[in-house]
Amino acid sequence: GAVVSQHPSRVICKSGTSVKIECRSLDFQATTMFWYRQFPKKSLMLMATSNEGSKATYEQGVEKDKFLINHASLTLSTLTVTSAHPEDSSFYICSAKDRAGLNSPLHFGNGTRLTVT
Amino acid sequence: QKEVEQNSGPLSVPEGAIASLNCTYSDRGSQSFFWYRQYSGKSPELIMSIYSNGDKEDGRFTAQLNKASQYVSLLIRDSQPSDSATYLCAVISSNDYKLSFGAGTTVTVRA
Numbered sequence: 001g002a003v004v005s006q007h008p009s010r011v012i013c014k015s016g017t018s019v020k021i022e023c024r025s026l027d028f029q030a031t032t033m034f035w036y037r038q039f040p041k042k043s044l045m046l047m048a049t050s051n052e053g054s055k056a057t058y059e060q061g062v063e064k065d066k067f068l069i070n071h072a073s074l075t076l077s078t079l080t081v082t083s084a085h086p087e088d089s090s091f092y093i094c095s096a097k098d099r100a101g102l103n104s105p106l107h108f109g110n111g112t113r114l115t116v117t
Numbered sequence: 118q119k120e121v122e123q124n125s126g127p128l129s130v131p132e133g134a135i136a137s138l139n140c141t142y143s144d145r146g147s148q149s150f151f152w153y154r155q156y157s158g159k160s161p162e163l164i165m166s167i168y169s170n171g172d173k174e175d176g177r178f179t180a181q182l183n184k185a186s187q188y189v190s191l192l193i194r195d196s197q198p199s200d201s202a203t204y205l206c207a208v209i210s211s212n213d214y215k216l217s218f219g220a221g222t223t224v225t226v227r228a
Contacts, residue, residue: 043220105207
């Protein structure tokens with residue numbers, strides 16, 4: 001099946017610093033990747049849609065200047081949490097579709113657990 | 118009304134029994150439905166997709182879809198302790214084709 005690799009799996013940072021999370025599609029090209037956030041015992045919430053070669057599309061309520069997304073190639077999207085604060089502590093998960101088609105399922109990376117102290 | 122609704126559980130079943138999970142959705146035009154399994158601390162894993170009314174079987178899993186009732190379910194037969202996880206129902210919106218998730222149902226299989 002499709003493999004989406006995410007790195008790092010866990011990161012602890014101090015308040016005010018920035019953290020970069022990488023998401024790679026290993027065996028397919030992904031023109032679009034999706035970034036989700038999940039708080040404990042809550043469901044996944046879509047943060048933004050990452051588009052290769054163009055600007056990301058952010059969901060309502062998600063600050064684009066705080067969550068910087070770059071999708072420079074067909075296999076790599078990055079999410080940078082800038083000036084992180086404790087309330088940004090969460091589980092961040094990227095995903096992609098392994099084939100064209102608006103109704104295709106998403107495959108998820110292993111997630112990044114961010115803890116801001 | 119939430120776009121995708123599930124019973125949060127927890128659902129506890131004995132080993133070998135059938136676990137039945139339900140999901141309703143609000144977007145009548147949705148055409149694509151998925152079940153994901155998420156172990157604690159891990160990311161979701163796709164286990165079933167269903168696009169047409171009726172049943173779809175894959176191993177011990179059976180997904181059932183009824184578009185008229187806007188209802189999709191998942192049956193897990195011969196439940197095993199390794200099936201203990203949170204099961205997420207997901208639906209693709211007919212408007213913007215984004216994937217929306219239910220809150221998940223936590224299943225515990227008792228050995």
